[in-house]
Amino acid sequence: xxxxxxxFSKNSMNMKKSVIRELLKLTQQxxxxxxxxxxxxxxxxxxxxxxxxADAVFKKHAAMALQYGxxxxxxxxxxxxxxxxxxxxxxxxxNNLLITSASQQALDMIPKxxxxxxxxxxxxxxxYIGAIQAIQSYQGKVIGIPFSMDNDGFDMVELxxxxxxxxxxxxxxxxxxxxxxxxxxSGICWSLEKRKALLEFAYEKKLFxxxxxxxxxxxxxxxxxxxxxxxxxxxxxxxNVINLKTFSKxxxxxxxxxxxxAREDIIQKFVVAKQAMDLCTSPxxxxxxxxxxxxxxxxxxxxxxxxxxxxxxxxxxxxxxxxMPKRFDLRWTKPEGGLFLWISLPHYxxxxxxxxxxxxxxVAYVVGSAFYFDEPEHNxxxxxxSYSSLEQxxxxxxxxxxxxxxxxxxxESGPRGQTTAxx
Amino acid sequence: xxxxxxxFSKNSMNMKKSVIRELLKLTQQxxxxxxxxxxxxxxxxxxxxxxxxADAVFKKHAAMALQYGxxxxxxxxxxxxxxxxxxxxxxxxxNNLLITSASQQALDMIPKxxxxxxxxxxxxxxxYIGAIQAIQSYQGKVIGIPFSMDNDGFDMVELxxxxxxxxxxxxxxxxxxxxxxxxxxSGICWSLEKRKALLEFAYEKKLFxxxxxxxxxxxxxxxxxxxxxxxxxxxxxxxNVINLKTFSKxxxxxxxxxxxxAREDIIQKFVVAKQAMDLCTSPxxxxxxxxxxxxxxxxxxxxxxxxxxxxxxxxxxxxxxxxMPKRFDLRWTKPEGGLFLWISLPHYxxxxxxxxxxxxxxVAYVVGSAFYFDEPEHNxxxxxxSYSSLEQxxxxxxxxxxxxxxxxxxxESGPRGQTTAxx
Numbered sequence: 120x121x122x123x124x125x126x127f128s129k130n131s132m133n134m135k136k137s138v139i140r141e142l143l144k145l146t147q148q149x150x151x152x153x154x155x156x157x158x159x160x161x162x163x164x165x166x167x168x169x170x171x172x173a174d175a176v177f178k179k180h181a182a183m184a185l186q187y188g189x190x191x192x193x194x195x196x197x198x199x200x201x202x203x204x205x206x207x208x209x210x211x212x213x214n215n216l217l218i219t220s221a222s223q224q225a226l227d228m229i230p231k232x233x234x235x236x237x238x239x240x241x242x243x244x245x246x247y248i249g250a251i252q253a254i255q256s257y258q259g260k261v262i263g264i265p266f267s268m269d270n271d272g273f274d275m276v277e278l279x280x281x282x283x284x285x286x287x288x289x290x291x292x293x294x295x296x297x298x299x300x301x302x303x304x305s306g307i308c309w310s311l312e313k314r315k316a317l318l319e320f321a322y323e324k325k326l327f328x329x330x331x332x333x334x335x336x337x338x339x340x341x342x343x344x345x346x347x348x349x350x351x352x353x354x355x356x357x358x359n360v361i362n363l364k365t366f367s368k369x370x371x372x373x374x375x376x377x378x379x380x381a382r383e384d385i386i387q388k389f390v391v392a393k394q395a396m397d398l399c400t401s402p403x404x405x406x407x408x409x410x411x412x413x414x415x416x417x418x419x420x421x422x423x424x425x426x427x428x429x430x431x432x433x434x435x436x437x438x439x440x441x442x443m444p445k446r447f448d449l450r451w452t453k454p455e456g457g458l459f460l461w462i463s464l465p466h467y468x469x470x471x472x473x474x475x476x477x478x479x480x481x482v483a484y485v486v487g488s489a490f491y492f493d494e495p496e497h498n499x500x501x502x503x504x505s506y507s508s509l510e511q512x513x514x515x516x517x518x519x520x521x522x523x524x525x526x527x528x529x530x531e532s533g534p535r536g537q538t539t540a541x542x
Numbered sequence: 543x544x545x546x547x548x549x550f551s552k553n554s555m556n557m558k559k560s561v562i563r564e565l566l567k568l569t570q571q572x573x574x575x576x577x578x579x580x581x582x583x584x585x586x587x588x589x590x591x592x593x594x595x596a597d598a599v600f601k602k603h604a605a606m607a608l609q610y611g612x613x614x615x616x617x618x619x620x621x622x623x624x625x626x627x628x629x630x631x632x633x634x635x636x637n638n639l640l641i642t643s644a645s646q647q648a649l650d651m652i653p654k655x656x657x658x659x660x661x662x663x664x665x666x667x668x669x670y671i672g673a674i675q676a677i678q679s680y681q682g683k684v685i686g687i688p689f690s691m692d693n694d695g696f697d698m699v700e701l702x703x704x705x706x707x708x709x710x711x712x713x714x715x716x717x718x719x720x721x722x723x724x725x726x727x728s729g730i731c732w733s734l735e736k737r738k739a740l741l742e743f744a745y746e747k748k749l750f751x752x753x754x755x756x757x758x759x760x761x762x763x764x765x766x767x768x769x770x771x772x773x774x775x776x777x778x779x780x781x782n783v784i785n786l787k788t789f790s791k792x793x794x795x796x797x798x799x800x801x802x803x804a805r806e807d808i809i810q811k812f813v814v815a816k817q818a819m820d821l822c823t824s825p826x827x828x829x830x831x832x833x834x835x836x837x838x839x840x841x842x843x844x845x846x847x848x849x850x851x852x853x854x855x856x857x858x859x860x861x862x863x864x865x866m867p868k869r870f871d872l873r874w875t876k877p878e879g880g881l882f883l884w885i886s887l888p889h890y891x892x893x894x895x896x897x898x899x900x901x902x903x904x905v906a907y908v909v910g911s912a913f914y915f916d917e918p919e920h921n922x923x924x925x926x927x928s929y930s931s932l933e934q935x936x937x938x939x940x941x942x943x944x945x946x947x948x949x950x951x952x953x954e955s956g957p958r959g960q961t962t963a964x965x
Contacts, residue, residue, distance in 0.1 A: 123782045125750055126716070127811065130680070131655045134814045161605040169608070170600035177593035182584040185592070185794035220643055220798075223821045231679070232554045252818040256654070257553070293549070327548055359546045371608035375643075375824040388550065391557045395675040396819070398646045401798040401827060 129236070133255045137248055142474070142485060152515035155483040157303065157458060158506040160431075163424040164371045165416065172411035180406050188402035190394045192218025192378075196405045199412035200378055206418070207336070209349055209362075214383040217390060220400045222333055222365040222377040226253045228392050229329055229361065233293045234259035239285060242296040243273065245461075245490030245499075247303045247331065250296055254492075261492035262292070266305065270452060272313025273297075278320065294327040294361075295320075299347060301334040301457025304490045304501035308455055311344050318350050321359055331363045333377075336421050338456035339429035348380060358382035366408060368458065369421050374404050428458070428505050431512060435460065435504040438513050442520035444527060451502075458505040461487070468526050469497045476525070482518035552659070557679045560671055565897070565908060575938035577925040578906040580726065580881060583854075586847040587794045588839065595834035603829050611825035613817045615641025615801075619828045622835035623801055629841070630759070632772055632785075637806040640813060643823045645756055645788040645800040649676045651815050652752055652784065656716040657682035662708060665719040666696065668884075668913030668922075670726045670754065673719055677915075684915035685715070689728065693875060695736025696720075701743065717750040717784075718743075722770060724757040724880025727913045727924035731878055734767050741773050744782055754786045756800075759844050761879035762852035771803060781805030789831060791881065792844050797827050851881070851928050854935060858883065858927040861936050865943035867950060874925075881928040884910070891949050892920045899948070905941040 142155050176184050191197075197216050204211055219225045226249055234240070236258035242250065244263035254261060262285050267274045285292060297317065299309035309317075321328050330347045345353070348362035358381070365377035379389060393399075411417070436453055439462075443449060451462040462484075464470065470486045477483060487499030507515060565578050599607050614620075620639050627634055642648045649672055657663070659681035665673065667686035677684060685708050690697045708715060720740065722732035732740075744751050753770045768776070771785035781804070788800035802812060816822075834840070855877065862874055862885075874885045885907075887893065893909045900906060910922030930938060 123748060123750070123780050123805075125656065125808075128654065128656055128658050128661075128680070130658075131811060131815065134818060136814050137817050156610075158610060161609060164604065164608045166600060166604040166608070170597065170604075173596050173600070174593065177589060177596070181587065181589040181593075183796075185587045185589070185796035186584060187579075187581060187790075187795045220820050224819065227819045231551065233548065233551055235551050235553075238551075249818065249821065256815065256818045257551075325546060327546070357546050367610075372610045373606075373608035373824060373826045375820070375822075375826075385548075388554060391559050392554065392679065394560050395557060395672065395679045396647065396650045397643050397798070398672065399798075401796060401824065403796045403798075404824060404827065 129258060130256055133258050135252060135255060137252060142483065151478065151481045151483055152507060152511045152518065153483040154502040154504070154507065154515055154519075155485045156503055156506055158503070159368055159372060159424070159458070160427055160505050163420065163427060165420050168414060168416055169371070169407070169411060172414065173407050175410050176403065176406045184403040184406045186402060188399040188405065190390050190399050192216070192400065193402055193405035193409060196409040196412075199409045203412060203417065204380070209346070209380065210352065211380050215380055215386060217379045217386050217393070218400050218405060219377045219379055219393070220397055221367055221372070221375040222331065222363050223249055223253070224393075224396065225363045225377060225379050226250050226331070227256070228389050228396070229294070230254045230257040230259050231392055232388050233327070235291075237291070239290045239292045240294055240296050241278070241282065241292060241326075242492070243298070243302065243305075245304050245487065245496070246296065247298060248489050250331065251490075251492050262290070263492055263494070266307055270305070270307045272299070272307070272309035273317065275313070275316050275320070282324065292326065294329050296329045296331065297347070298331045298334070300332055301337065301454050301459075303334070303457070304459055304485070304487070305461040306452040306454030306457055306459050308341075309344065314344065314347050314350055318347055318354070318360075322355060322357060326359070328360045329363065330360055333363070333365045333368050334457035335364070336369050337425060337428060337458070339425040339432065341455035358385075361385060369424070370408075370411075370417065374408060376400065376404055376408055431504045431507070431509065432460070434509050434512050435502070435516065438516035442517050444520070444524055449523070458503055460502050460504065462500050462502060464498045464500070464523065465527060465530075466498050467530050468523070470500045471497055473522060473526055477519065477522045480518045480522050482515045482522070484519065553679055553681060556681050558675060560675060565906065574901065574904045574906055575930060575934045575941065576906040577927070577930065577938055577942075578908045579926055579929055581926070581929045582791055582795060582847070582881070583850055583928050586843065586850060588843050591837060591839055592794070592830070592834055595837065596830050598833050599826065599829045607826040607829045609825060611822040611828065613813050613822050615639070615823065616825055616828035616832060619832040619835075622832045626835060626840065627803070632769070632803065633775065634803050638803055638809060640802045640809050640816070641823050641828060642800045642802055642816070643820055644790055644795070644798040645754065645786050646672055646676070647816075647819065648786045648800060648802050649673050649754070650679070651812050651819070652717070653677045653680040653682050654815055655811050656750070658714075660714070662713045662715045663717055663719050664701070664705065664715060664749075665915070666721070666725065666728075668727050668910065668919070669719065670721060671912050673754065674915050685713070686915055686917075689730060693728070693730045695722070695730070695732035696740065698736070698739055698743070705747065715749065717752050719752045719754065720770070721754045721757070723755055724760065724877050724882075726757070726880070727882055727908065727910070728884040729875040729877030729880055729882050731764075732767065737767065737770050737773055741770055741777070741783075745778060745780060749782070751783045752786065753783055756786070756788045756791050757880035758787070759792050760848060760851060760881070762848040762855065764878035781808070784808060792847070793831075793834075793840065797831060799823065799827055799831055854927045854930070854932065855883070857932050857935050858925070858939065861939040865940050867943070867947055872946070881926055883925050883927065885923050885925060887921045887923070887946065888950060888953075889921050890953050891946070893923045894920055896945060896949055900942065900945045903941045903945050905938045905945070907942065
C-alpha cells in the first residue's frame with residue numbers, strides 16, 4: 120500500500136540541496152578543523168545584553184511579543200533600524216522597510232516576485248549558493264559574470280558582452296544580484312568606480328539591482344565605499360536598488376531577523392508575498408532586537424567583532440603565506456572584511472575530489488564548484504576565518520597545505536612524470 | 543528617472559493581499575469590538591514560565607541558540623515534540639518531523655513542492671484564506687468542495703462529482719487540503735466516518751491529504767476524533783497524509799514555531815525547499831520551546847485555554863440566541879473547539895457591503911467571501927470568540943444584531959415592499 124509516489128512540481132525538481140549544509144554534517148566530528156561553515160564567532164555574541172533585552176520584553180511587552188504581528192514588521196524595530204541606518208548614512212522612511220525572517224527569506228521572495236520559469240538573473244561567477252538555490256526553486260536561471268583580474272567587481276566588458284549575447288538569444292533578464300561588500304564566497308569588495316558603473320549599466324538596461332549586504336558593516340580594514348543603494352539615493356534616485364541586510368553577521372544569526380530597504384511599491388509587493396510565506400516574522404524576536412538596539416551597544420559589538428575577525432583574517436593570511444607552496448597558480452584573496460577568503464589552485468586540482476582527502480586529514484573547506492549556477496570551476500575553495508580559533512587556523516592551514524602539496528606532487532611527479540620519461 | 547516599472551512574475555500577479563489582514567488594520571481603532579481577528583486570548587499565554595524558559599536558554603545554551611541551526615530543526619525540540627505527540631496518540635520518529643517557521647511556512651512549502659501552474663487542490667468551501675493565498679502564489683487553483691448539511695465534513699457525493707468533472711476536464715489534482723478539527727473559518731469538526739471516507743477516497747485516487755490541525759488540541763467539549771494522520775497510521779499506513787501543527791493556538795503565535803509530520807521522503811523534500819526559504823527556523827525560539835516543554839506544563843496550559851474558550855464560546859452562542867432575529871435563514875455553527883464560528887445570513891445580505899455599516903456601529907467581522915477561491919458566497923461571516931472579553935462579546939453581538947436587523951428591514955420593507963404595493 121505504501122506505493123504513493125507523488126508527482127512533485129517542476130519547481131521542486133529544480134531544487135538542489137546545499138552542498139555546504141551537507142558538508143557541514145560531514146565535518147561536525149569534533150577533531151575536524153572546519154573552514155567550511157559560514158558561522159560567526161560565538162565569542163562575538165553579547166549574550167548577557169541579549170538576555171537582559173529578552174527579559175525586558177517579557178516584562179514590558181509580553182502580550183504583544185507572544186501574539187501575531189503585522190506582516191510589515193514591528194514598528195519599534197523599524198524605528199530603531201531607521202535610526203541605525205541613518206548612522207550608516209542611509210536615509211529611509213518606514214515604508215521603505217520590511218522586516219524579514221533573515222536574508223534568506225528576502226532571497227526567496229525576490230525570485231518569487233520577479234521570475235517566471237526560464238527568466239534570468241545576472242550574478243557573479245562565483246556567487247552565494249543560497250541565492251542560486253532560491254532562484255532555482257522558481258526555475259530561474261543565472262548568467263554568470265566573471266570578476267575582473269583586480270578583484271574590484273565584475274569584469275564590465277564581460278558583463279556587457281554576456282548581457283548582449285543573452286538578450287540576442289531571447290533571454291528575459293530580470294535583475295542583477297550582487298554582494299558588493301566582501302562577497303560570499305570570494306571576499307571581494309567592489310570599488311566605487313565599479314559600483315557606479317554597475318548602477319549606470321542597470322539604469323541603461325532598466326534592470327533592478329539586488330544588493331545583498333550581510334557583511335557590509337564587517338569591514339576590519341580599508342576605507343568604506345558607499346553602497347549601491349546609497350549611490351542611487353544620492354544620484355538619480357531611480358529606486359531600482361533593493362538592499363538586503365541582516366543581524367546574522369553583525370549580532371547573531373540565531374535571531375533570524377533581516378530587513379529589506381527598497382522603493383515603497385516594491386516593499387508593498389514583498390509584503391503581499393510574505394503574507395503567504397509566513398504571515399509575520401516573530402514579534403518576540405523583533406521586540407527583543409528593538410529592545411537590544413535601544414541600548415545603543417550594537418555599534419560597539421560590531422567594532423569588537425571586526426577586531427576579532429581582523430586578527431583571525433591576518434593570522435589566516437600569514438599562515439597561508441607560511442605553509443602554502445609558493446606558485447603563481449596558487450593564490451588567495453585578501454579580504455578587507457567579511458568572513459571568507461577564496462583560494463585558487465592549480466588548474467588540475469579538483470577540490471570536489473580533494474575534499475575527501477582533506478577530511479581524512481581532519482580539515483574541511485567548501486568546494487568552489489558549489490558557488491556556480493553552471494559550468495563550475497573545480498580548482499578553488501572557500502575558506503572561513505571567522506569561526507576557528509587562532510590555533511585552529513594555524514593547524515588547519517598546515518593540514519590543508521599538506522593535502523594540496525600531495526595533490527600537486529601526485530600530479531606533477533605522477534602520470535606527467537611518466538609521460539615525460541616516455542617522451 | 544523614477545520610471546522603473548518592473549515586470550513582475552506571474553506568481554506575483556496572482557498573489558492577493560489578505561482581506562483579513564487589511565481588515566485588521568481598519569478595525570484596530572480601540573472603540574471597535576472586533577470579532578475579525580484570529581487572535582488567541584493573551585490571558586492564555588504563560589508569560590512567566592516562558593520568561594523563565596527563555597532565561598534558561600541564555601544561561602545553558604546561548605552559543606547554540608544565537609548561532610545558525612540545521613534546516614531540519616533542533617534535536618531537543620524534536621525530541622520534546624515526539625514525546626508530546628506520543629501523548630496525543632501519534633507515534634513518529636525524528637525523520638517524520640520538520641520544524642517550520644509556524645504553519646504558514648508549511649502552507650507555502652506544500653504548493654511549492656507539489657504544484658505546477660494550473661494544477662489543482664481540492665479544499666473546502668469555505669476554507670482557510672492563508673492556504674488559498676499560498677496556492678495562488680504558485681499559480682495553483684482550488685476546486686471547492688461544499689460541506690454536508692450535517693456540518694460533519696465534505697459532502698462526499700459532491701466531492702466525487704466535482705473530482706470526476708475536473709479530471710474529465712483535464713485538471714491535474716495534486717492534493718486535498720482539509721482542516722478537520724474546528725475548521726477556520728466555519729468551526730466545523732469532521733466526524734470519524736467522514737475522515738475515514740476521505741482517506742478511502744484519497745487512497746483510491748492516489749491523492750495526498752494535507753491535514754492542517756492548528757486547533758486540534760483546542761477541543762473544549764465533545765469527544766476527540768482520531769486525526770486523519772492517525773487513521774492512516776493505524777490502517778493502511780500509506781503515508782499519504784501530511785499533518786501540520788503549530789504552537790500558535792496551543793501556546794503563543796509570537797513564537798512562530800510549527801511542525802510537519804509526514805513520511806520520511808516527503809519530509810526530505812520539505813527540507814530541501816526550506817533551505818532556500820529561510821535556511822533554518824530560529825534556534826533560539828526552538829530551544830526556548832524545548833526548554834518550556836521540558837517543564838511539562840503545556841498540557842495544563844491547553845486545558846486552561848480550553849476552559850477560557852469554552853466559556854467564551856458558550857457566551858457567544860447564548861448572546862447570538864438572545865440578540866439575533868429568529869429566522870430559518872439566519873443561523874450559526876456551534877463549534878466544539880477552535881476559535882471561530884460561522885454565521886449564515888439571508889441570501890440577499892452581502893456582508894462585503896455590510897462591513898462598513900458594522901464598522902460604523904463599532905463592531906467588526908471577517909466577510910465570508912474571503913474564504914473562497916472562486917464564486918464566493920456573500921451572505922456569511924466569520925466570527926472569532928477567543929479574543930474578546932465576555933462583556934465585549936455581549937456588546938459586540940448586540941451591535942452586530944442591530945446591523946443585521948437593519949439590513950433585513952431595509953430589504954424586506956424597502957424595494958420589495960414597494961414592489962408589493964405596485965402589484
